Amino acid sequence: MGTAWWQPVWLKRYSLALATQDLVAGLVVTVLLVPQSMAYALLAGLPAHVGMYASILPLLAYAWLGSSMTLAVGPVAVAALMTASAITPLAVPGTAQYLQLAIQLAMMGGLFLLVVGALKMGFLANLLSHPVISGFVTGSAILITIGQLKPLLGIPAQGQTAIEMLVSLGINVTQLKPATAAMGVASVALLWTSRRYLPSWLEAVHVQRSKADIVAKLAPMMVVLLAIAAVAVGDLDTVHGVAVVGKIPAGLPSLAWEWPTLDSWRLLALPALMIALVGFVESVSVAQSLGIKRSERIDANRELRGLGLANMASAVSGGFPVTGGFARSVVNFSAGARTPVAGVFSAVLMAIVLMGFTGLFERLPLAVLAATIVVAVSGLIDFNTLRHAWHYDQADAFAFAATAVGTLALGVEAGIGIGISLSIGVFLWRASRPHIAVLGRLPGSEHFRNIDRFAVTTYPGIVLVRIDENLFFANVAAVLDRVQVVLLERPEAKHLVFALASVSHIDLTALEALERLTKQLCDQGVTVHLAEVKGPVLDRLKRSELLRMLVHAPFVSLHEATKKLTDVSLRSGSSTEWKVSL
Amino acid sequence: MGTAWWQPVWLKRYSLALATQDLVAGLVVTVLLVPQSMAYALLAGLPAHVGMYASILPLLAYAWLGSSMTLAVGPVAVAALMTASAITPLAVPGTAQYLQLAIQLAMMGGLFLLVVGALKMGFLANLLSHPVISGFVTGSAILITIGQLKPLLGIPAQGQTAIEMLVSLGINVTQLKPATAAMGVASVALLWTSRRYLPSWLEAVHVQRSKADIVAKLAPMMVVLLAIAAVAVGDLDTVHGVAVVGKIPAGLPSLAWEWPTLDSWRLLALPALMIALVGFVESVSVAQSLGIKRSERIDANRELRGLGLANMASAVSGGFPVTGGFARSVVNFSAGARTPVAGVFSAVLMAIVLMGFTGLFERLPLAVLAATIVVAVSGLIDFNTLRHAWHYDQADAFAFAATAVGTLALGVEAGIGIGISLSIGVFLWRASRPHIAVLGRLPGSEHFRNIDRFAVTTYPGIVLVRIDENLFFANVAAVLDRVQVVLLERPEAKHLVFALASVSHIDLTALEALERLTKQLCDQGVTVHLAEVKGPVLDRLKRSELLRMLVHAPFVSLHEATKKLTDVSLRSGSSTEWKVSL
Numbered sequence A, B: 001m002g003t004a005w006w007q008p009v010w011l012k013r014y015s016l017a018l019a020t021q022d023l024v025a026g027l028v029v030t031v032l033l034v035p036q037s038m039a040y041a042l043l044a045g046l047p048a049h050v051g052m053y054a055s056i057l058p059l060l061a062y063a064w065l066g067s068s069m070t071l072a073v074g075p076v077a078v079a080a081l082m083t084a085s086a087i088t089p090l091a092v093p094g095t096a097q098y099l100q101l102a103i104q105l106a107m108m109g110g111l112f113l114l115v116v117g118a119l120k121m122g123f124l125a126n127l128l129s130h131p132v133i134s135g136f137v138t139g140s141a142i143l144i145t146i147g148q149l150k151p152l153l154g155i156p157a158q159g160q161t162a163i164e165m166l167v168s169l170g171i172n173v174t175q176l177k178p179a180t181a182a183m184g185v186a187s188v189a190l191l192w193t194s195r196r197y198l199p200s201w202l203e204a205v206h207v208q209r210s211k212a213d214i215v216a217k218l219a220p221m222m223v224v225l226l227a228i229a230a231v232a233v234g235d236l237d238t239v240h241g242v243a244v245v246g247k248i249p250a251g252l253p254s255l256a257w258e259w260p261t262l263d264s265w266r267l268l269a270l271p272a273l274m275i276a277l278v279g280f281v282e283s284v285s286v287a288q289s290l291g292i293k294r295s296e297r298i299d300a301n302r303e304l305r306g307l308g309l310a311n312m313a314s315a316v317s318g319g320f321p322v323t324g325g326f327a328r329s330v331v332n333f334s335a336g337a338r339t340p341v342a343g344v345f346s347a348v349l350m351a352i353v354l355m356g357f358t359g360l361f362e363r364l365p366l367a368v369l370a371a372t373i374v375v376a377v378s379g380l381i382d383f384n385t386l387r388h389a390w391h392y393d394q395a396d397a398f399a400f401a402a403t404a405v406g407t408l409a410l411g412v413e414a415g416i417g418i419g420i421s422l423s424i425g426v427f428l429w430r431a432s433r434p435h436i437a438v439l440g441r442l443p444g445s446e447h448f449r450n451i452d453r454f455a456v457t458t459y460p461g462i463v464l465v466r467i468d469e470n471l472f473f474a475n476v477a478a479v480l481d482r483v484q485v486v487l488l489e490r491p492e493a494k495h496l497v498f499a500l501a502s503v504s505h506i507d508l509t510a511l512e513a514l515e516r517l518t519k520q521l522c523d524q525g526v527t528v529h530l531a532e533v534k535g536p537v538l539d540r541l542k543r544s545e546l547l548r549m550l551v552h553a554p555f556v557s558l559h560e561a562t563k564k565l566t567d568v569s570l571r572s573g574s575s576t577e578w579k580v581s582l
Helices: A016-043 A048-053 A057-065 A077-087 A096-118 A122-127 A130-153 A162-171 A178-196 A198-204 A209-217 A219-234 A236-240 A262-293 A300-316 A326-334 A341-356 A366-378 A383-392 A394-410 A412-431 A476-488 A508-523 A535-541 A558-565 A568-572 A577-581 B016-043 B048-053 B057-065 B077-087 B096-118 B122-127 B130-153 B162-171 B178-196 B198-204 B209-217 B219-234 B262-293 B300-316 B326-334 B341-356 B366-378 B383-392 B394-410 B412-431 B476-488 B508-523 B535-541 B558-565 B568-572 B577-581
Strands: A072-074 A323-325 A436-441 A448-450 A462-467 A495-499 A527-531 B072-074 B323-325 B436-441 B448-450 B462-467 B495-499 B527-531
Touching (some): A016 A048, A016 A130, A016 A209, A016 A326, A016 A366, A048 A341, A057 A300, A057 A341, A072 A326, A072 A341, A077 A130, A077 A366, A077 A412, A096 A122, A096 A262, A096 A300, A122 A262, A122 A300, A130 A162, A130 A178, A130 A262, A130 A366, A130 A394, A162 A394, A198 A209, A209 A219, A209 A326, A219 A236, A219 A366, A262 A300, A262 A323, A262 A326, A262 A412, A262 B508, A300 A323, A383 B508, A394 A412, A412 B122, A436 A476, A436 A558, A462 A558, A476 A508, A495 A558, A508 A527, A508 B262, A508 B383, A527 A558, B016 B048, B016 B072, B016 B077, B016 B130, B016 B209, B016 B219, B016 B366, B048 B341, B057 B072, B057 B300, B057 B341, B072 B326, B072 B341, B077 B096, B077 B130, B077 B262, B077 B366, B077 B412, B096 B122, B096 B262, B122 B262, B122 B300, B122 B412, B130 B162, B130 B178, B130 B412, B162 B394, B178 B198, B178 B219, B209 B219, B209 B326, B219 B366, B262 B323, B262 B326, B262 B412, B300 B323, B383 B394, B394 B412, B436 B476, B436 B558, B448 B462, B462 B476, B476 B508, B495 B558, B508 B527
Parallel strands (some): A495 A527
Antiparallel strands (some): A072 A323, A436 A448, A436 A462, B072 B323, B436 B448, B436 B462
C-alpha cells in the first residue's frame, strides 16, 4: 500500500516492542542456523563454513526487499542437494573450482529471480503444481537421507541416484566405522526423541506449550555441543577416527564480485534456473502458509526481488544458493518474530560466531551434522499429499508419485523435469477431455439443463450445446469432435446453438476452428448460433470473422434463442441488420 | 464405427467406380511426387533417389492404417529441413553414415507415433497452438527458400541459420554460375506463372476450372522434362557446369530392418520426436481441412498409427521421415481421390519409375529441383495468420512472430522449442490473470450480474464472487489473491459466496488453497459458502475436506444463497445436518 519496492515493508511501523520480539526470535533461529548452515554446506559438497557465510548478507538482503515477516532465509536442504547435483559432474568437491561454481550458481539464480521479478513474471512459479512440488521435495528428502547414511555411519560410498548409493553402501557396509556410526545413530535417536516427545515431557512438568516447542527446536544445538564435548573427552577424532568438521577459518568472509564466465552460463544456467524456481516456489508456499496465520500478505514480486538479492549477496560473500527454509521459518514464527529484523539479528549473531567461536565447532563430528540433516529432512517427507491426492484426483497422485520416483531413480534434475512435464501434461490431458453438455429446457421454466442429468424438453431441429471450458488450442479439437458426434446422432438438426456462459476466453486456434465448423455445417444445412456470450469474449469476437458468419446476433439467453428459432417467420429468412452494429 | 484398428476404413465400401477415380488421382499425384520426392531428399542432405524410396512403402502403410481419404503421404519440405538440421551436426551429407542416421530417424519417429497411438495420447499434438505451428512453418519455409538460393543460383554457401546462409551467399556471390542461375530463375518464373495464371488462361480457352487446376499442378513435371531436354540439347552439364542429379541406381530399394543403436537413440531421440510431432500436427490439420469439405472424419489415433507405420516402412526401404504433405494432398483431393488406394496407385507408379525410368532424371539440373522447392514452400508462408492474430489476440501474434523469428535466427530445433514454450507460456500467463466478478442482483429478478457492468443491488455483509475459470495450480493463487483484495475493500463482510457455475474442475492444488482460505477467513470471522456447483465438481468435492469445513451445504443458486444468508434465524447458528449425507 504505497510502499515503493526499495522500501522495507516493515520500516514505517517499526518500534522497540517489535525489536525485542525480533531479537528473541533471531537468537532462537541462530542456534538452529549454526549447525544447519554447516550441515547443508556439507550436503552441497562444500566446506562447512561456507554455510555460515551464506547466512549473513542474504538475511540482510531479504530483510530489505522481501515481503514475508517470518520467512527465515539461508541454506536449505533441497537447494543444497540440487547444488551438489549440478556441480558434481563439473568439478571435484572440496576444490576451489567447485566452490567457485557454487558461488556462480548463487549469482545466476539471484539474477534470474531479479529479472523474473522485474518483468513481473512471478506466474512462472505456476509451472509447478503442489503435488509435483510435494513429490519432488519428498523424493529429494529420501535421496538426502540415503546420501547421509555415508557420513552418518562412516561407510565410504558414492553415486548420484538412490539406487547407486544404496548399492555402494551395501558393498562397503563392512567398512563401517563403529565409533562414527554409534555417534551418528545416537544423535538421530536423540534428535528424533526430542522433536517427538520433548514438548510433551516439558509440558508435563508445567512448561508452557509454546516455550516447550521452542526448547525442543533447540535440541540440535544441544546435541552438537554434547557431541563436541564427547569428542574432546574421548579424543574420538584422533584415536577412534571419527571424522570432524576440522579447521574453520575465523572471521567474516571477504567480499568479491564473481561474474560467471560464458562457459559457466552455458553449463549452469539451467540448473541455476531450476534451483531458483524450486527455491522460490517452496519459499513462497512457506511464507504464505505462515502469513495466513497472521493475515499478512505475501507479494510474489517482492519475494522474487528479496530472494534474488539474497542469492546475489550470498555469491558476493562466498556462499551458495539460499532460499526460505521450512523448519527454521516455523521456529522463527513460533519464537515470535514480527519482522525480517529477526533475520538481521540472526545475521549479526552469525557474524559474531564466525568472528569468535569457530574454534568451538572444529571437533564437531560430521556424523552429528548428518544426523541433523536426516532428522530435519524427515519432516519434508509428505505422503499425506499423496494420500490426499489419491482420494481426490488420481492424476495428481500420479504426478506426485512419478516426480518422487523420478527424483529418486534419476536424480534431482530429471525429477524436476519430469515434474514440470507432468504438471503441464496433466493439464493438457484434462484439457483434451473437455466437458460439454447437450441441454434441454426444464419444463415450465427459463432454465436449461443437461439432458443426461435432468428430465427436460428438447426442440426438434435445434441442438443446444453448452461448452464448459475456455476454448483454446489444447481442447478445441476435442470439443468440436464431440459436437460432430452430437450432430451425427441428430440428423434432423437445423440449428446448433453454442451456450458460452462458461467461456471466458477463445484463443485464435479455437476461433479459426469455430469458423471452419460454422462454414462446414452451413454447407450441410446446419446453422450455427451463439448464446450467453460473456462481455469480454464478445468484445474480442467483434474483431473476428465468426460474428460476420452468423445469420443472427448472439442470443442473450437460451430462452431467447429457442423462442426466436422456433418462430417460423424468422426461420425462413435470416435478418442481417444486426451486423450494422459490428 | 465397428472397424477394427487393423482394418482399412475404406475396404468394406470399395468398388470399381472408386478405383477408377483413385487411379486418376494417383497418376496426377505421382507426376508431382517424382520431382518433389527427389527435391526434398536433396533438401534433407540425401541423394535424390532416397526420396523416391520413401514414396513407395510408406504410401501402402498409410493406406492400410490411416484414416484420411485424401492425405498424400511422403517426403515433405519441413520434415526434410528438420532431418537435415538434426543429422548435419553428426555426419557429413552424402556419406553412408548420414543416410544411416536419416533411416534411423524415420524408424524412431515411426516408433514414437505408434507408441503415442497405442497409449491413445494423441492429445500430445495439442502442445502446439495454430499460430505457433503457422509461425514455425512460415519460418521454415523462408529458411528453406534462403537455403535453396545456393543450388538455385549455383553459389557455394554454408550455414544453418538464415543469417549465416545469407552472409555466406553474399560473400560468395561472385562465384555465381550463370548457366545454373539462368536455369534456376527461369524455372522459378515458369513454375510461379503457371501456378498463378495458368488456370485462368486455360479457363479462358474454355477448359473446365477443375481440370485447369490439375493441369496447372502438373507444371513442375513439365518444367522438369523441359529442363532435361535443354540439358541434353545444350550439354549444359558437361560444357557449362550445370549441376545435375547424376547417376540414380535403377530398381526398387532393398529392404533392411535397421534398429537404431543406443548412441543413435541418445543423439536423435529428441529430433525424431519433434519431427514426428510436427509432421503429425501438420498432417492432421491438412487431413482435417480436406476431410471437412467432404464430411469425412479424421481419427487422430488412426492417424498416429498410419503415419507411424509409414515412417517405419520408409526406414525399412532406406528412406527418411515422411508425413502428409499440404500441396500434394490438395492435388490428390482436387484430382478426385476417394480413398487411400490413390496412394497405392502412386506407390505402384513410383515403383515403375524406379524400375524403368531413372535414367531419364539423371541429367535433371539441381537448380530446377531447387526451383520446385522454392515455389512449393512459398505456399506455406502464411502471414495471414499473423495478421489475423494481430487483430484478434496479440499474445497469439507474438507467439507466431517469436516462433518464426526463432526458427529463422536459431534454426528449426530452437524454433520449435520456442514455439512449444510459447504455446504453454501464453496459456500460463493467461491462466495467471483469471477473470472473477463480484456480483449483485438485477433488481426484480433472480439473476446476478457483475457489479462493474450492471446496476445491481448488493447485500450488506454478503460478498458474491463468481469464478470464471477452472481452478487449478496455474491460477488458484491469482484467484485467491483477487478474492482477498475484494474482501479488504469490504471489511464489513461476514459471508463470502463463491459462484462456481463456470468451474468444471478443481485440481488438488486449488482445493488445498481453497481449504486454507476457508480456514483463514473463518478465523477472521468470514464464512465461506459455495453456490451453483456443477455435478461432476460436487461429486469430487465430496471426497475432500472442503465440504466438511462449510457451515452450509452448497447453495443451488445465488438466489437461494442470498435468501438463506439474510435470514436472521439461520445466521445465528449453523445447521450441520446436511453433512450426514456426505
